[in-house]
Structure formats: C-alpha cells, structure tokens
Amino acid sequence: MSSAGDGKDRPSPVRPSLFLERQSYRRRRLADAARLLPFLGAAMLALPLLWPDDSAGAEALSLSTAMFYIFACWGVLILISVIFGFVAKRMTARETAEPEAETWQP
Numbered sequence: 001m002s003s004a005g006d007g008k009d010r011p012s013p014v015r016p017s018l019f020l021e022r023q024s025y026r027r028r029r030l031a032d033a034a035r036l037l038p039f040l041g042a043a044m045l046a047l048p049l050l051w052p053d054d055s056a057g058a059e060a061l062s063l064s065t066a067m068f069y070i071f072a073c074w075g076v077l078i079l080i081s082v083i084f085g086f087v088a089k090r091m092t093a094r095e096t097a098e099p100e101a102e103t104w105q106p
Contacts (some may be wrong), residue, residue, distance in 0.1 A: 027091055036086050037077065044073040 048066045052059065 001002060002050060027088070030084065030091070034081075034088075037080060037084070041073070041077045044077070 048061075048069060051061050051066065054060045
C-alpha cells in the first residue's frame with residue numbers, strides 16, 4: 001500500500017525530447033558536409049593520377065585536358081563552398097529572426 005507521503009502521487013517532470021530540433025540538425029549536417037569537402041577535393045584532384053599514360057600502351061590524355069580538369073575541379077569546389085556559406089548565413093539569419101521557444105530547464 002502506498003501512503004500519501006511517498007511521492008508516487010506526483011506527476012513525473014517533463015523531460016526534453018531526445019531528438020534535435022530540425023534547424024539544429026540541419027546546421028550540424030551542413031557542418032559535417034563542409035568538413036568532408038577537403039577530402040572530396042583531394043579525391044577529385046588526385047583522379048588524374050589514375051589516367052592512362054603513354055607507358056601503359058593505352059591512349060594517353062593530353063596535358064591540356066588534365067589542366068582543364070584540375071581548374072574545373074577547383075572552380076566546383078569554390079562554388080560548393082560559396083553555396084555552403086550562403087546556406088549557413090541564411091540558417092543563422094532565420095534562427096535569429098524566429099522568437100525562441102520555451103527552453104527546458106532542469
């Protein structure tokens with residue numbers, strides 16, 4: 001039997017959600033993608049090392065093709081980083097414009 005003084009009649013305190021808010025989740029995934037960008041760039045720039053040369057007996061690609069590819073990769077990496085910058089700026093502007101929701105305090 002339970003008595004009135006054992007505390008089982010009180011409702012349990014409301015706990016915060018285990019999931020992240022949508023904006024916070026998106027911001028973290030964007031940061032993760034930005035951290036992977038240098039590895040993507042290194043892989044893209046190392047790809048011409050796998051192209052066939054004259055010693056393999058296959059038809060070799062010209063140096064101008066390789067240089068064009070490297071500069072195209074460089075431009076794509078710059079474009080992707082600019083897009084990441086605009087998206088991150090837009091996310092922070094949206095977060096500051098919205099009023100804060102109720103924050104959980106333990």
